[in-house]
Amino acid sequence: MKDYQLIVIGGGAAGMTVAAGAANLGAKVALVEKKKHLGGDCLHVGCIPSKALIAASKETSSMMQAARVLGTEFDGREHYQTTKARIDRAREIIQEHDGTERFTKLGVDVYIGEASFQSPYELKVGDDLLIGKKFVIATGSKPTVPPIDGLDTVSYLTNEDVFHEETLPESIIIIGAGTIGLELAQSFARLGSQVTVLEALDTFLPKEDESVQTLLRTQLEMAMRLKIGVDVKQVSEVNGKIRVDAEIDGETVHYEADKLLMATGRKPRIDALRLDRAHVHVKDGYVDVSSTYRTSQPHIFAIGDTINTLPFTHAAGEEGKAVVANALFGLWNKVDYKKMPWITFTDPEVFHVGLTEAEARKQYGEDVDIFEAKLSEVDRFVADRQETGFVKIITRKNGKIIGGHAVGMTAGDWMQIVVYAMQRGDKIGKLSRMIYPYPSRSEAVKKAADLYWRKRLFNSPLTELARKYFEWTR
Structure with missing residues (x-):
């Protein structure tokens, strides 16, 4: 004792x-x-x-x-x-x-x-x-596994044993399109497996901004079969293959693969x-x-x-x-x-901190501004041939940052400055006034933040006065 x-x-x-x-x-x-x-x-x-x-x-x-x-x-x-x-x-x-x-x-x-x-x-x-x-x-x-008819009669993987597999399957079905499921799905697809992802919800990564979900889904579907709104009815083994019977919008569908991975939560x-x-x-x-x-x-x-x-x-x-x-x-x-960031390590990466646009509008109504920049407008991403993605910074009308989202190469690294600004209580204007090395990926944040000043400047009475002055002095 x-x-x-x-x-x-x-x-x-x-x-x-x-x-x-x-x-x-x-x-x-x-x-x-x-x-x-x-x-x-x-x-x-x-x-x-x-x-x-x-x-x-x-x-x-x-x-x-x-x-x-x-x-x-x-x-x-x-x-x-x-x-x-x-x-x-x-x-x-x-x-x-x-x-x-x-x-x-x-x-x-x-x-x-x-x-x-x-x-x-x-x-x-x-x-x-x-x-x-x-x-x-x-x-x-x-790992938590839902009660699915026949699941206890077949061999399936979870994150606890998938990394101990000695060989890569020719084909694999992944049930669950959360962070774990999508990261593994893309990796297996890139290594050469035929991947099918089945998600019960009508979306995937439900905590992410809708614009993030839309873009990421387009990217992922280039490499795998991704189905949402899937009601899995039964799992069985047929001729050495794993068979999943399901319904999508009332229609019966069947999927077969060499392996089954359950990524249905923890x-x-x-x-x-x-x-x-x-x-x-x-x-x-x-x-x-x-x-x-x-x-x-x-x-x-x-x-x-x-x-x-x-x-x-x-x-x-x-x-x-x-x-x-x-x-x-x-x-x-x-x-x-409220200021805790997270990353989904797909390619492109997904970064999240604070409120999504939908959450912000629900909480603050019209007192919301959205500042968004495409990575195709940032020279470093063009040079890297990694133009797919965007930055979205969500603020209140006074410039207070309440959310930040990005899809893009190494987004989890260069978006960290937004977390720092939120923790300090800095407004978006300070992100614009920072000096960013050229050409760097962090300039994507500056592009979005610059829109704040552009909006304020163009809507300012002083700007209108300046226009009239220059017209008068031509």
């Missing part, structure tokens, strides 16, 4: 942030992780392997296109082992920085094993019983924790917390995918920073989700 000032359950991004922060402040900390290695799903079966796959697939696609131009052939599927090795190597490099040794050097006691509460202050991990003054639940999430990984013994409330499958991440037990906190906020690694990290102060010093820090 060991006593700790803080016990962190979960060794992913959120848990590691809390454990490292608390240890650096001098607290006696225990970090509990169920799996063999720290890093969580993001490192092992999520963000990192998927981004390595995206990069490899883009390069492979370029090689295949070049081969066609040269009158030869290059099959990305035949070289999938090289792609897989790249994914594995990326994980290994990052794992070295986020391993157990890093935390033991900080003075953190790391326990590998499944954790379960025995009481509000007692946690069992294997044969060890830990006593904690404060707890942080950061156990992440796992749910908190909290079943084994025995939260009932700790008297911690759960609501709609998530740990119920206040805005400062306190559960129904004031000494127990929860963050990351276990709570119903934004399901992103960087969001979990920010929550972790807040919880270090809240748990150790009794503060009431919280994260401002």
Whole structure:
């Protein structure tokens, strides 16, 4: 039996942030992780392997296109082992920085094993019983699969095992057109698979601006079959193939492929924790917390995918920073989700922060301005032959930025200045007055921001007075 000032359950991004922060402040900390290695799903079966796959697939696609131009052939599927090795190597490099040794050097006691509460202050991990003054639940999430007739009779993939596949399928059906589904779909298509994506909703990426959805769908449909409004009725195996029977607008349709990937969402990984013994409330499958991440037990906190906020690694990290102060010093820090950006790493990339145009008009009515610039108007994108995309900055009439959206090459990098402006409370005019290196992709932001001054200038009484003056002095 060991006593700790803080016990962190979960060794992913959120848990590691809390454990490292608390240890650096001098607290006696225990970090509990169920799996063999720290890093969580993001490192092992999520963000990192998927981004390595995206990069490899883009390069492979370029090689295949070049081969066609040269009158030869290059099959990305035949070289999938090289792609897989790249994914594995990326994980290994990052794992070295986020391993157990890093935390033991900080003075953190790391326990590998499944954790379960025995009481509000007692946690069992294997044969060890830990006593904690404060707890942080950061156990992440796992794939959730809807009840589909026949699904339990076939073999299917999720993000937890798709990166361990030794070969690339000739064809694959992906059920779910969210971020995970679309990123993997485009990657597989570029590597040479025939990809079919089926989405139950009448749209995909429903949190994105409508203009973003429209453009991205056009781009994705060039490489794959993308169907929305699909009611999947049954899944079966026929002659070694996966068969999906569905309805679209009342019409019966059938799809067949070598593999099936379920990308239908995620749910908190909290079943084994025995939260009932700790008297911690759960609501709609998530740990119920206040805005400062306190559960129904004031000494127990929860963050990351276990709570119903934004399901992103960087969001979990920010929550972790807040919880270090809240748990150790009794503060009431919280994260401002209205200014939390996210990226969908398709090609072109999709960037999002704040309100969409529809949300802004619903909330503010006529007190909304839209400033939009096409990437085809930005010299660097023309030089890169990457003109597909746009920037949209949404403001109130006084210039206050309330939303920013972009579709384009590396949009997640050059749109970050909009997040900074929102966090500072700067108006769009300040983005226009900044100096941007030429030629850079960030000039897309300047193009959109310049429209604010152009609109104000052309509608100004001084502009009309200047026109009359120059007419009089000709």
